[in-house]
Amino acid sequence: MSFKVDNPKFAPVGVADTYTDAYGKTHLVDMAVKKQLLTMMATNGCEKAPLPSVRVFRQGKAALIPLSGDGEFGWTLMYENGGQVQGSITGGSELLLPDALPLGYHELILMRGEQRWTCRVIVAPQRGYEPEPLTQGKRWWGVNVQLYTLRSQDNWGIGDFGDLRQLVEQVARRGGAFIGVNPLHALYPADPEAASPYSPSSRHWLNIIYINVNRIDDFQQSKEAQAWWRRDDTQRQLAALRAGRWVDYSGVMAQKLAALRLAYDYFKTRSVLDPRVSACRQFVVSCGQSLQRQATFDALQTWLKRQGENYGDWQQWPTCYHDVHGDTVKAFCQENEHEIAFYCWLQWVASEQLAECFAHSKQLGMPIGLYRDMAVGVAQGGAETWDERRLYCLDAAIGAPPDPLGPQGQNWSLPPMNPHVMQAQGYQPFIDVLRSNMAHCGALRIDHVMGLLRLWWIPKAEPATRGAYVHYPLDDLLAVLALESQRQRCLVVGEDLGTVPAEIVDKLRDSGVYSYKVLFFEQDEHHHFRAPLDYPRQSMATITTHDLPTLRGFWQNVDLSLGKELGLYPDERTLQQQIEQRDNAKQGLLDALHQYQLLPQRVGRNAALTAMGTQLSRGVQRYMADSRSALLGLQLEDWLDMATPVNIPGTTREYPNWRRKLSRTVTSIFSDRHLERLIRDLDLRRGLALPPETASGASER
CATH class of the missing domain: 2.60.40 (Immunoglobulin-like)
Known part of the structure; x- marks a missing residue:
């Protein structure tokens, strides 16, 4: 459930003295913590100017x-x-x-x-972009997927842009409006096991592991690459990677980089007048310094790994490589020009393939096409913080104060942007990251959209409970978001789960940002679930997310059992409370499904005696299809009746997060006649006209 906390007015940029927790209790911020955070945010050496560095106005x-x-x-x-x-x-x-x-x-x-x-x-503008059919009452549906989980007969052990293209074709053929994907941000070619899409090296560039190698013309044309491809050991290794239950990131990256280097060697033999060479050159020039820094980081990290140095986090590199402008880094760039050019080429290939997927989705008539996801921040030791040292406060991390979902609070190990530096730079860092993530898509999900208002900063070496909220210039950031949304013709969905100040809901709605409604949270304290027609129109509805159990996992308490095994609960009493809450929620959901006549009478009314099966799963999905929400996102895991989660929050090495694949290939998923019937049913329901909104249905909260 969303925890709504009142906050009578928005604080100016700076550190708040108090905060109200999810239980309604007000806490004073420790003054020592506040002093630490203010010191981090200070921008010294700036002469007082007679006018501000930036001013934002609505038209x-x-x-x-x-x-x-x-x-x-x-x-x-x-x-x-x-x-x-x-x-x-x-x-x-x-x-x-x-x-x-x-x-x-x-x-x-x-x-x-x-x-x-x-x-x-x-x-x-007053509001961001919104496709006209949605303003006229149309309701669209699509599929949300973690791209790396896709299976196919052609991929190399991880879902790639070729699989995404296949999924686009399958969903478009059945009336779907979009494919939602996890953040595609750049991770670490030299450290592929650092696989969380929500802890990226940079949000400006793409994860090259998603490249579909077989689709690259240079790979197809290269005799050396094709000879490598036909080798028995190559095919055995790829078959093993493809068959695994979990993504083997190191194995996949090793195979892809080997093939991509051969393809790049062929690319370099092309004439300077070749259209592909011209297109790549234009991409590199237009992307400028940002691309060069990303490529340099990847090349340098790979080189340090070969030298046996600490390579995972630039803060652990030899000191001479810390300064991106220093002589040592300049010398590395001169000596490794070819290697840096290779990583630039990889980004071009990835961008080209993502653009092709989006163009294909539009050609097939999908009104949104691709729906991308932007993480709330970047990793401490990645390319973005290496390049933009002044922008990020590296002695702090963002997270969340204690709430029912995280009794000890949460530390996400992501350094926050300094709001004063953002303003001094005319909000250019925010503009740049929006443009990077609005490219090649029709909608963008902003993870933890409350970050536009405030972020919970935790000083280094402190527990998550000893933090404070730092306020950001909400009105300015929402205005910039609306401007970029209109310019890129990109709908914005704000992930507004957790502790949500009530008035930010109004501001987000008025700026055209869609709310994010997750079924498991849309229940009151008595476990009465929100009626489908009471969902706000300006929202995306979904059953679950990557951080929550699948539908079957929810019903069978799989996440709670895993949490017990992994020691995530401080004591048995806490676990029993969670189990009791889950039992009540399941009963409330079953009651709602019967109330709205979405289940056959033969399906029982006692949740404790009712197993998750085809009828119950279909009833839940019909419930969401009937919602007034303009957008509905469905998960392939629920169509496949999968129970295991893709991620367990609060774990790192305890569980193989971000690695669990789907149980079937993309094409075989859609060959199931029972699924075909379900999709037709959902598509018909989403196409039905709804009655006018009532007073309760008109609520956008």
């Missing part, structure tokens, strides 16, 4: 910018798309910019004598 609102200082100033407003307007003003007053400013990123220049100061002026 149609008066654009007033306060000026400090004394005396007369001249000013020029440079429009993003050309043109300018000028004037003069006295310090200590407010500058009123012209009416009807166009949407976009403009630059205000303030001048006095030889002195110049600049302010980025951002003008944003």
Whole structure:
């Protein structure tokens, strides 16, 4: 369930003195913790300017910018798309910019004598992008999948962009509107076992392990690559990787890199006038420094691994490699130009294949196509923090204070962005990460969307309970999000689970951000489940997520049994409380399914005596299909009646997280006639017109 906590007004950027927990109790923040966090956030050495570094306005609102200082100033407003307007003003007053400013990123220049100061002026729409059919009451469905879990007869032991293309075809053929995937962010080619998609090296680039090697023209054309491919030992190794229950990341990466190097060797023999060479060169030039830094990181990490150095986290590298601008790193770049170019080429290939999948989905008539996922942060020792040292506070990590789902609190080991630096840089870091993740998709899920308002910062070496909320410029970030959403024509879904201040729900809704409604949480304290017609229209509904049990796992308490085995509960009493809560929730869900006549009468009414079977599973999915939510995301695991989870929060090495594959191949999943009947039923239900919203149904919370 979502834990709604009232918060009468939004705090300014900075560290909060108090916080209200999920139980409604107010806590004072330890002053020593607050002092630590304020010290981390301090930006020293900046001369006080007479105007702010950035101001954000919604279109149609008066654009007033306060000026400090004394005396007369001249000013020029440079429009993003050309043109300018000028004037003069006295310090200590407010500058009123012209009416009807166009949407976009403009630059205000303030001048006095030889002195110049600049302010980025951002003008944003009231709401983000929303496909017109959804505003007219259409309800779409799609499939959510962890890409690496896909099986096929062709992949190399991990789901790849070729499997994604197959899944697009299967779902489009049956009326689906989208395929939702896990974060595709760059991880670590040199350290493939660091496989969590939510702890990426960088959110700007892609995970090259998803490349479909067989589809690369250079691999097909290379005699050396094809000879390698036909070898018996190659085929045996790939068959073993393909057959495994769990993804063997090290094995898959070793095979793919071996093949990709052979393909790249052939690519280098192409003429400079070859269209593929031109396309790659244009990609590298347009991506600029960010791509070069990512490729350098990957090449350097691989080189350090070969030298026997600590390579997993750049903070553990030899000190001379810590400074991305230092002489040692520059020398490495000069000596390893070919290797860095190889990793740039890999990013181009990955981007090209993802773009092809999205284009194919649109050609097949999917109104959204691909629905991507953006993690809330990046790993401490990855490429992004190595490159953007000033932006990230590396002596802190984000997480969550204690709540019913995490009694000891949570530490996600992700360093937070410094909100003061974000502002000083005109929100460019936020803009860049949005653009990277809105590429090649029709919708984007933002993990832990409350991070736009506040994040729970935990100082290094402190437990998760000794943290504090750091507030971010919510209104500005929502405005930038709306502008980028409109420009990229990308619908935004905000994962708003957990402790949610009530008023952020209103702000998200008013900005056009869709809420995220998970069936298992949509119940009150008496375990009465939300009626389908009471789900808010502006939302995505789903039965479960990657952090929660599958439908069968939920019904059979598989997650609770695993939690007991792995020692996740502090005592037996806590476990028994969880079991009792689950039993009550199952009964409440069964009662709801009968209440709305979604189960045959022969299905029992006592949850303790009712097994998860075809009828019950179908009833739950019909329940969600009947929801008023504009979007419905269904999991392949539930269609396959799988019980084991893909991830158990709170574990690292105790359970093989992010490795469990699906039980059947993509094509065989859709050859099941019972599943065909279910999909037709769900598709018909989503296409039915709903009655007008009632007072209860109109609630968007």
